[in-house]
Amino acid sequence: MAINSRVTKDRYRELIPKVQKKLSSWKAKKLSLAARLTLVRSVSTSISVYSMQTEMLPSSVCKKIDKINRNFLWGDTEDKKHSHLVGWKKLLEPKENGGAGLRSLRHSNTTLLAKSGWRVLQEKDTLWTQVVQGKYGRNREGCAWNISNGKNTKFWTDIWALQVPLKDVAVSPISEMETQKPVAAYMNDDDQWRVELFQQWLPTDVMDKSTTIATDPLSTEEDRLYWQPTSTGDFTAKSAYRIAFPAPQTTDRQTWKAVWNLQVPKRVRHFIWLGLLHRINTNKRRFERHIAPNPFCPRCVNVPETELYILRDCPTSLFYWTREVSANNMVDFLTADLDKWVRTNILNTKTDSNGVPWASSFSIALWTLWKNRNEGVFNDGSKFLSPHSLRHAIHLKVNLWHYAWMAPSPLQLRGNRKPDRVEADVGWSAPPRGWCKLNVDGASQENPGKAAT
Template sequence: MNTELIPSTVCKSIDRMNRDFIWGDEEDKSKMHLVAWDKMTQPKLQGGAGLRSLKQANLAMLAKSGWRLLKEKDSLWTQLMVAKYGRQRENLDIIRPIQGSSFTWRSFTKASDLLRKGCAWNIKNGKRTKFWLDPWVLQVPLKEVALGHIPESDTAEPIERFVEEDGTWRTELFEDLIPSDVFQKILSIGVDKMATEDDTIFWSASSDGRFSAKTAYSLQNQGTPDPDEDVWKIIWSLPVPERIRSFLWLAFLGRLASNSHLFSRKVTNNQSCGSCGHPVESILHILRDCTAARYFWLRHSPPGLQASFFNMDESDWLRGNLRNSEPLGSGMSWAAFFSVASWLLWKNRCTSSFRGSSSALSPPSLEYSIMAKCKLWHEAWQAPSPLPYGRGSMTARTTVMVGWTPPIHGWVALNVDGASNGNPGAAGAGGVLRDGTGNWIAGFLANFGTATAILAELWAVFHGLVMAWKKGYRAVRLESDSQLAIQLINNRSDPVHPHATLLSAIRRKIGQDWLVSITHVYREGNRVADWLSKHSLVYPYGVHEVANPPPELASIVREDAMGISFERRIVAMDSTSL
C-alpha cells in the first residue's frame, strides 16, 4: 500500500468482500444492500458510513511515501530515489513521471495530484518563494488569478519584497491585482524577514502541518458541505449503542426495509402495514403513525408540541427531534430518548413481521418496555468506565468565581484575545495593558484579513508583546483565554506547523531582555480584550493603538478594577490554575 499501486480489479474484489460482510451476504446467498457502496465510503458528516475505499486508501498511503520523499532528505532511500528520478528538481516537482522508471516510482507519481492538493507553503523569511509564480496562497500561482497584467520583470520577485521590515504587507503593490478574498487571506499570513529559516512545505489538511494518511484519505472525499451536517454529527455522537446510531443513519437516508421500500425495489408486491392494515407502510408510519407508535408518542412527545409532532413529514420529523437536546426529568436528552424509543418501535415491528403479530408487544406493554430500557441504558451509559477516560467516565466539576486579577507590584497585566467571524473568516485581535490598580495604560485593535480562530489568537499575543515592549515595560503578565495558543507557544517541536513563522516571532519577542509570564485565563477574566477583539473587525487593515478605553468599554474596565467576578463551572482539577 505504501509503495505499489494496487490494481483496480484487486481493489474492487476486496471492496466487494467488505460490502458482502456489511450486509450479511454468504457465498450462496445474497442479501439486499440498503445503501450504495459509494455512499457507504463517504465521510460520516456527509451522510456516509465512514468506511474506506481500498483504492483511495492506497493513494493516501502512496502520498505518504511521496511526503517522506520531500521531507526525509537525509535518508538513504530518499537520496537513492531522488538521485535516480528527481535530479535537478525541487519540492513537489521531484515527483513526476519519468520514462522508463520503476513501477514503484510510477506508483508514487499516481499520488502526486493528491500530494499537491494537500501541500502548502509555510512562508518564513520569504526569500525563496516567488510571490506571483509559486502556489503559496492557493493551489495555483497568484499570476493565474490576477485581475490585471503582471509585468514580466515583477513575476520572479520573492515574497520578501512585498513585506515591510516589521512584517506588515506592502498592500499597495498587489491590492488591485488580485481578488478581494485572496487579498484577505494574504493579510493574515505572517512573514518574518529576520528569520534564518527558508520557506518550507507543510501539510495543510492537518491542524499541526504534519502528514497523516487519515487526512490524505479525507482530502479525496471533500465536497460541498452537507446541509444536514449537524444532524449527522448528532447521530454519530448520541450517547446510545452503535446499533441505534446505524439505525438512525438508515432511517434518515430513507433506507430502512419498510414494506414501501421493499415494494419499490420489487422485493414484495404488498406495501401495506402488517400490524394495522394501513395501505402504505413507510418509515414514518412505522416509527410514528402505526397504532403502537402513536399510542406511545401521544403519552411521551414533548408537551405542547403534539400538534406539530404528528403533522410533519418524515425528514422534518426526524430532523427536528434529533436536533432537540432538551433534557428530560431523568437527565436523558430528548434526542437520545427519541432515538432509543424509535429503535425499539422498529424492533417491535420487525418481531411482528417475522414471527407474527402475536409475538409483538401490545401498546401498553411496549410502552412499559421502552421506558424501562431507556432508563436502564441511560444509567448504564452514565456509569463510570473502568478505563480512566472511557465512555461514561464522569468528571467532577465545581463552581468558582472568575474575574480579572491585578498584577503584583512592579508588573503590568497584558490581556489579549483574537476573534474570527467564521473560522476561517474576517479576523482581528485586541489587547490591553493595565497596572496593579486596574488603570488603563494602553490598548490596541488589529485587523488582519481572513484567518482561523487560533491564528487570530496568536496574532493577538504577538501584537500585545510588541505594544508592551514599545511602552517600555519589562515585567509583563500576559493572559489569554486560548489554551491552544499557549500550548503552541510553549511547544517548540513544530517546524512544519502552519503557523511556525508567527510562533517563532512570538518566541523571539519573549526571549528579549525582559520578564514575561504567559498564563491561561477564562473568558470572564478576559472581558476587556474580548470586547476589543470583536470590535477590531470593523477597523481597516493594520494595528490601531487605543490610548483610552472607548466609552462603551469603560464600565467593564471599572468592574475589573473593582474586582467583580462571575460564576463558572469548571473541572475540579482546574481550580488550582485560576
C-alpha cells in the same frame, strides 16, 4: 519477483482471500449493521498498507475487495442475496453528509500514496527524494510554505501567500529568471518588503495580503512546508482523502452531526441514519422490490407499512407516543412528515426529570419499536409485545442505556490513576488422588475486588 516489475493482479491476488477470511459470511449474521460497518472499515484500512503506500494496486483487485466489503455489509452469500439498503457511493460519503464514512480501496490506495509524496517533500535532502523529484516534479497540492527567512520558498511558483502560486494571479507574464527568485530576494535587511520589485505584476489586493506576512531574511530558521488542510500543518490521510475525493456539499450537516452524536448505542444511531435516508426495510419497500407478498403492516389490516406508519402511526406505536408527548405538542408531532419528524426530535435539547435527553429517548424508542416489529414478523407473531409491555420495555432500555452512558469510567473512579501492577510467582501442584484440577486465567480489579476468569 523483481521490485521494478510491472504491477499485475497476480502479484496481489493473495489479498482477496485474506479479506474473505476476515469477513466470513457467518460473522455477518451475528453482527448489527453498526458492527459490520466498523469491521469493514477496520479491514479495509489494515489490508496491505505497505503495498498501498508504494504502488497503485490493480483496479480489478480493488473492485473485488470493494465487492466483498459490500456483500458482507448487507449479509450476501453465494447462495442468497440481500437488499443493499444504501448505495455504495452514498456509503463512501462523509458522515456529516449523510454517508457512512467508508472508503473504497482505490481511494485509500491513492491517499496512502499521497502520504509517501508528503515524505518526499519533507525529506528533501535524502537521495531517494532527489531521484523522485527529478523524475516526477514537485506537484504540491494541499501544501504551502510557512515563511521564516524566505530563502527556500520561491516567491512566484511556491504556495505561501495565497491558496495558489502568485504567478497564477499575475496580471502580466513573468520571465523565467524572475520566477526562480526566493521570497528573500524581495526583502531588504530591515525586514521590509521591496514592493517596487513586484508591484507591476500583482493586483493591489494580492499585494496587500502578501506584504502582511512577516519574514526575517537574517534568521537562520528555514522556511517550513506545512499541510494546509489541517490546523496543525501535519499531513493526515483523512484530509488528503477529502482533497482528492471531495464529497458533494450538503445543507443539512447539523442534522447528520446530531445523528452521529446521539447519546445512544451505535446500532441505534445507524437505524436513525437509515430512517433519514428512507432506507428502512419495511414491507412496502420490500413489496416494491418484489421480495414481500404484500405491503401491509404486520399488525394491521390492509394498511401499507411505511417508515412513518410503523414507527409512529401504527396503533401500537401510537399508544406509546400519546403517553410520552405533551398535549401541547401532539398536533405537530403527529402531522409532520418523516424527515421533519425525525429531525425535529433528534435536535430537541430538552431533558426529562431524570436528566435523560429527549433526543436519546426518542431514538431508542424508534429502534425498540422496529426491533419488536422484526421479532414478531420473524416468529409468526409470537414475539409481538402488547402496547403496555412495549412501553415498559422502551422505558427500561432508555434508563439502562442512559445510566450506562453517563456512568464514569474505571479510570475516572480512580482519579485517572492506573492500578499498580503486582507480579508474583505462581507455582503449580498436582491435585490429590481422585480429584481433577482445572487451571484458568483470571484477573481482579483491586484486591479484594471484582474478579473474572
